[in-house]
Amino acid sequence: MTSSSTLGNFELTAVSDGIYQLDGGAFFGVVPKTLWEKKAKADANNHIPAGLNSVIVRTGDHIVLIETGIGNKMPDRLVKIYGQPAKLLDNLSAAGFSPEDFDIVINTHLHFDHCGWNTIRHGDNFIATFPKAKYYVQEGEWQHGRRQLERDAISYMSPNYDPLIASGQMQLLHGDQEIVPGISVKIFPGHTRHMQAVIIRSAGETACYISDLIPTTAHLDLTWVMAFDLFPLETIESRKEFYSHAIPEKWLTMFTHDPNVPWAYVEKDERGRMVARATHVAADASSARPSEKLGKIAKKN
Ligand SMILES: [Zn+2]
Numbered sequence: 001m002t003s004s005s006t007l008g009n010f011e012l013t014a015v016s017d018g019i020y021q022l023d024g025g026a027f028f029g030v031v032p033k034t035l036w037e038k039k040a041k042a043d044a045n046n047h048i049p050a051g052l053n054s055v056i057v058r059t060g061d062h063i064v065l066i067e068t069g070i071g072n073k074m075p076d077r078l079v080k081i082y083g084q085p086a087k088l089l090d091n092l093s094a095a096g097f098s099p100e101d102f103d104i105v106i107n108t109h110l111h112f113d114h115c116g117w118n119t120i121r122h123g124d125n126f127i128a129t130f131p132k133a134k135y136y137v138q139e140g141e142w143q144h145g146r147r148q149l150e151r152d153a154i155s156y157m158s159p160n161y162d163p164l165i166a167s168g169q170m171q172l173l174h175g176d177q178e179i180v181p182g183i184s185v186k187i188f189p190g191h192t193r194h195m196q197a198v199i200i201r202s203a204g205e206t207a208c209y210i211s212d213l214i215p216t217t218a219h220l221d222l223t224w225v226m227a228f229d230l231f232p233l234e235t236i237e238s239r240k241e242f243y244s245h246a247i248p249e250k251w252l253t254m255f256t257h258d259p260n261v262p263w264a265y266v267e268k269d270e271r272g273r274m275v276a277r278a279t280h281v282a283a284d285a286s287s288a289r290p291s292e293k294l295g296k297i298a299k300k301n
Contacts, residue, residue: 008204010059015053015095017088018070022082023048024047027040051256052113054067056097059181061181064104065102065130070112071088072086073116099129103132104179105130106135106136106137108198112157114256118135137161144156190225190231191231196211206250210255214239217258243266252264263279
């Protein structure tokens with residue numbers, strides 16, 4: 001699935017590394033299955049299909065890739081659990097992009113399902129998949145991965161980032177900052193301490209790649225927090241902070257792991273529940289105002 005849209009003067013393209021499997025209990029934490037199975041159908045093994053959505057932003061001056069999926073170098077024991085679809089490069093190509101096109105790659109954090117295509121195997125070494133790009137992640141996230149703690153060491157695979165730090169291609173950030181004009185990162189703690197969202201602004205419109213703070217449209221409720229999150233109370237506070245801007249300011253919200261909806265607007269319904277309003281193909285595209293152009297989703301693949 002590839003979706004395209006505009007945001008002000010920028011072009012957005014959602015591309016996927018494919019679908020992988022997550023355990024439903026891990027995905028929805030303390031939420032009972034009787035509630036979450038109304039929103040996400042599990043198979044006989046309690047697996048739920050999860051997306052691996054990356055977003056390309058063309059600003060005119062830069063071509064930016066947000067997140068790089070699960071990649072193609074997972075160890076067998078993890079492939080057995082999660083699968084390894086490895087479709088990102090094919091889908092980039094189908095969308096008209098080659099790895100050399102990108103000058104910026106941003107990882108929201110360094111879990112293996114977010115930075116897997118940062119590098120590819122080259123003999124006994126690992127080299128940048130995107131040879132001309134500068135990569136960005138928070139230094140605190142990298143330091144946490146290096147500690148290899150009992151709880152989450154399995155989530156951090158150093159070949160995805162250490163070779164890039166050694167070569168100088170990956171820059172370690174210290175807090176919120178602008179990467180290039182119109183594209184900035186902001187830390188939303190909860191899933192990890194230093195997970196950063198990517199905020200995209202152009203000509204009065206805003207989009208936010210919110211990553212694992214809200215992994216899918218089934219996770220919009222403040223308390224539907226993944227069991228993976230290290231700091232669930234902070235996830236709830238960070239979601240409140242996010243919604244306090246995203247809802248009144250009509251930010252287009254981008255969901256990393258939603259298998260069907262790469263982006264949508266979050267709204268509060270009349271009962272105060274968070275709902276996702278998907279963007280739709282405009283019935284009459286010629287009369288669409290700029291803000292409505294977001295609704296013109298071209299579907300390929
Ligand atoms: Zn994660």
